[in-house]
Amino acid sequence: MNKIAVIGSNMVDLITYIDRMPRQGETLEAPGFAMGCGGKGANQAVAAAKLGADVLMLSKVGDDVFADNTLANFQRFGIDTQYVNRVPGVSSGVAPIFVQSDSHNSILIVKGANAHLKPADIDAAQAALRDCALIVVQLEIDLATVYYAIEFGKRNGIPVLLNPAPAVAGLSPAHLAQLDFLIPNESELALISGLTVDSPESAAIAARQLVADGIRHVIVTLGEHGALYVGEEGEFRVDGLSVAARDTTGAGDAFIGCFARNWTQDRDIRRAMTQAVGYSACSVTGLGTQTSYPDAEAFAAFLKTV
Template sequence: MSIVSTRRPRIVVVGSIVFDCVAKADRLPRKGETVLGRSFGMFSGGKGANQAVQAARLGAEVYMVGRVGQDSLADHVLKNLKAGGVDTRYIKQDPSVATGACGIHVDAAGDNTIVIVPEANLACSPEDVDAAREVLASADILLCQFEIAMPTVAYALDVAAELGVRVVLNPAPAQPASTGLCSRATVLTPNETEAELLAGVPLPSGESNARASSDWEIEVSSRLLGMGPQAVVITLGNRGAYLANGAGGRLIPAYQVSPVDVTAAGDAFNGALAVAMAESREMTQAIAFANAAGALATTRAGSQPSLATRREVEDFLRNAVVVS
């Protein structure tokens, strides 16, 4: 008689927690220009927090490690994390720093520019990771980004390696000095801009969104694999995601949607990918699932409010049409 485990996937996120201020306008302002906006909203955000909420909405047991201040913004973001199903016991409230904040401009096509002020996120320390060591030891996936202090990211990756926990590393925002951390990832998930910076290979002008499996993707993924991760997944916006591993490389196409706000698409993708990997899905299937979550996130405004539930993702996939 076989015994089937009913335990939910367990994911630990070590990352950023930010209060987002989102201004929408018909177009993004040029340097030195003021444009008239159409709407303004305030939301909980931060790459780490967004990815944690996405994973929780997809049914995972999610623990967040991070720091916020002792201020009204912290009250807001912690309330939203808890409402999203994230366990916040390992988030430290630090009275010496302010909660991180972010300014986001979104145009009519859903494209954006983002400026983040990390504040408390840079105070997140190895001691915070150690406080969560017990739950990390039983995790299926550690999910990290680059919006907190880099020594803390490095320490979290070392602890994961020590404990035998797989790592999804989203190298955002990418930094040239961060290439050494890529070797510690099970799966490395840069977008095009981040992949360009990490690999040192410029995007081909006018071609990056026109070719399904370009020479650029092949060269960049090869260089990134050479840094040591088991797999590289380059997210390509409305084209999908390019997977490269020991078996070669291939494009997993995106799904057709009408985007409203792409702010949280990458975070939705990473949270969903972590869940799919924790559920032992084959990698191309995991990426297709993550593509669906990312696509749905572009159809709603805001960061965490745009993140879909498992039922929504599964319903979407029943009738989804891939981009040709």
């Protein structure tokens, strides 16, 4: 049983490539624009599916022109969409993204239909969820639904992975303690732990605190510096890969999707992290979010070049 359930968001990415952000009241010409499918939940589901995972998606789409495209995109990658439902009279989620020439990005999020994904939707899908090896959640949906997903996984003996992004202050310690995996970046780890995180060493200190509070495995993504593990299997680092980054949008989601795919295969955390670091690095060499995610064959070819 290796199926992955992703309970989370989908967005339409509206990507503008810029030289710099305009100042207040200023209008600038931008060199490029692209539109694509995104959203943290959808990105993670697509990354896992592109690598060959069997993925079940729980999400909501709006009552607009974007919904059909989002559903077709999921289905193109073989993702099970029986629990991706439309919300009448509501827009789909959108994410205007501004990518600068140095590859760094700024993102706005309009949740739209994603805010309508509720605990009752998890109950409606409970039979299918019980056949899954891992539940993956993020924070672009209602927090009550995230907590309910964690509780559902705990009750049914299904490991739950939380990617606490976008960062939210004041997450419930009782729910965090029920997690099997927490995978934050450095800023998210600082917000959750209340500690300063500005180096791998300080990240380890903050991660140890969360493990002491009950989380089984904390994996901190460190961007180009790789990833750090603290948990039941001790502590270790996976080094990053040196690549020429073009667009870092969606790199964290690439990490999560690849990690989920690999961990559900053999439960080897170190191997899954190593693959995820490589997959994330590969993704930043392309443009966009899901469009930058390689399939298994392209990823294997990339690894031979680094």
